[in-house]
Amino acid sequence: MIKPASFWESQHPKIVIDEPLRGAARVDVAIIGGGFTGLSAAREIKLSEPALSVSVFEAQYVGYGASGRNGGFNMTLFGLEPEITILRWGQQRTQEAQHYMIRAVEYVRELIEQYDLDSAYEHTGIVRVAYSSAQVKRLKNSMELFQKLGLGANYQFQPSRQIRQSIHSPRFQAGIFEKNSGIINPFKHVQELKRIAKNAGASIYERTPILKIEKSSNSIKLQTPDGIVTCNRLIIATNAWSNTVRGLPRIRSRQAPVWTSQVVTQKLSEQQWDDIGWSQRQSVEDNRQLIHYFRRTRCGRLTMGGGNVAFPNKNTMESMNTVKIWKDLHGHIKWLFPSLKDIQIEHRWGGPVSVNLDMTPEIGFIGDQRIIYSAGCIGHGVSLTQLNGRTIADLVLENQTELTDFWIVNRKALAWPPGWVGDGIVRAISTGLKLWDALEERELQEKPDI
Template sequence: MGDYASKSWWLESLPEPIVANAPLAGAQRADVAVIGGGYTGLSTAYHLKRLDPAIDVRVVEADVCGFGASGRNGGFSMTLFGLTKGITRLRFDDQRARAAHRYMEAAVDGLHELITENRIDCDYERSGYLLVGTSPAQVRRVEHDFRIIEKWGAKGIERWERQRLAEEFHTDYYRIGWFEPRCGILQPAKLARGMKALAEKLGAQIYENSPVTGFSKNAGGGYIVKTPAGELRSEYLVLATNAYSVLFPQLRALQRPVFTHIVMSEPLSASRMESIGWHCRAGVEDARDLIHYYRLTRDNRIVMGGGDVSLTYGADLDRDLNEKTFAHLERHVTEVFPQLRGIRFTHRWGGPVSVTLDMAPVIGFLGADRKAIFSLGCIGHGVSLTHYNGLTIAELIAGRRTWRTGMFFVGRKVLPWPSDPVTHGAVHVIRGFMKLEDRIYYK
């Protein structure tokens, strides 16, 4: 087992040390094999067992459940589908962008119900999500999404003007706010471990410390998943690997991993908390290209992430640390809240994000029989999306036709990334342009 506790404060601060499940060993059979023990895989297993308790579903996880992005993200349950509403509408069309927003509202509400009804201890707060504009260009971007929402007649979103923001946050940094009360924040590693316990309670079997070395389709039907110590044969295969899909040739070109980074402060004293306000405790994002996202923990630490990304080459997944980005994030805390100068930062970490070429999520299929299903492209906004995608995938396998299984991004064509050298050069150019645009235009 890897040193999971070093991967994030979320994993380090779990109430009990993780004792890993036994790895996959020998020749095994199941109805459904799930590769990946993060949110997507665990949600798929949980919902499959709810839909059909007799189904034999097995999850194969390379390390421990929650080791990847599910245990390192910012912990935002939010309605973003990919990037902004405007970008989604431009990539698809107005009708599909509206449908995506409805799907994500249902995803956020569904995760709320999942956590509260099952009493998952994950420091969940339904404190809302706040998108802020901090410059004239950012204000125009937020206003554009407001116009889209108004055209759709969507409810449940509040407009916060500059005075309201200053009163709430005791800073003059914000110029406009988009507030969604239905959204929330949570402790992501606790959620992952809680989902593991729920799936196992219903009878799903989970193997940890079982890195998949390959998978293939059997000549007579079904699939075989191989690990160093065993193999698992199944009728259905779910590839719940998101950014780690780069490790598998069948999925490698469909997405690329980039790394986002996070810093965390010491717990704020009562006087420091009073100085910044933040009584709503909402998770906050700004409207830059390379966004900042930040929130409070239960013990009032500030978690600040984003600002830049680290790029990878090929199957390289060792980009957790970026000292330059960490320093930028620490400076940004006091840029937003000058009254916190001198605050101490205690933790720094990073994790991978799955990015499709068109910056939009997908649930797709390998093969015409639609029995190998993958989920990719959360674009850093996957906490609620991945849980809901797990339900959608479970419905597909169980043969349930619902409005979710008919969504436009289920089975959509995915534009492949070009070869590694071309992709590497192109994404460096794109990242450089975004950084320049943020510095000059969206600052």
């Protein structure tokens, strides 16, 4: 009996979990990890080169990872925020990153349309909201930045009156609405990705953790509990679990897992929705550093995630008890919408996101070009990781394309220092971001500890 890893999974009809690998297998391309990255890469490789054998090995079951647990925001945000990206990477690269992300959102939307996927997709747009004058100032800077990047037409600045007309929260001081964004039910979507990857000819083995990778000059071998896989090319699509992968020390230093939490309310009555408005159903993120993300669900609930983060044990990656953070998220809902002061929370969960040292996604090679990994999508990987699947397919097939020329591919990313130094850095970054928020929100009254 599986305990659902998220609200989305708990509402999903019983899934069929495919058989684990037993015995020896030989494949052209092996993929570790059955999330958006791995499944998307598997399908794309098979569609481009049907003659290649492609197998995905998932430690638990498809949807167990972040891909089945997330907020479902199909969005263009790259890294932490554009102002930081431009500071670190300059205008040209920020522009290229934004174009990649716009393409990524479209890629997901078109995929859903093309295959008629049952992903509960709604192209609602997204609004980034500010609660304080300092946050409004940064929103205005963002608008200027988007204009400078030639992307102004995609965004609309909404002063407090306009944003509150749409979503009735007295806390919103301003917002930036972006039309090019949507929401999915992530668990449904990842199950659909499994279905179409199999239809394209990929094999999926679930309950098949890869225990060890052994690389030699003429083959790559993967050890599973009941078998062994020999492959020519390997894709490591384990995201925030990458530090648990054994056999290739370099993969362990690419990223660190950080835990983000989410809650879902009971169903709201029609009267409660009328009080809140929100008829356009746009998703919302706030303009904090430790952001909150919130949206409506198809079944009439409100889901809220983010705020403070936690740090899972890097070796076990066990689910975390984040009672205090869930309580804060509940408090934040009531703070935003005073009419929901009695609303109850019915589901609580969380999951790890993959954070690298410069908060910028990367796709790279380990050792030589036979082994490809992807990491560092932070909490903004729904669209990114799916397009990354296409980019990784091009790398595997040795096709140089516009996607493989994107500068996150094979960039010289900084490694996390090992042990307590690395752990200290991730905690220091999170404390810094928390202080930044506290400073920008000190004018707010009656604010719960968020």
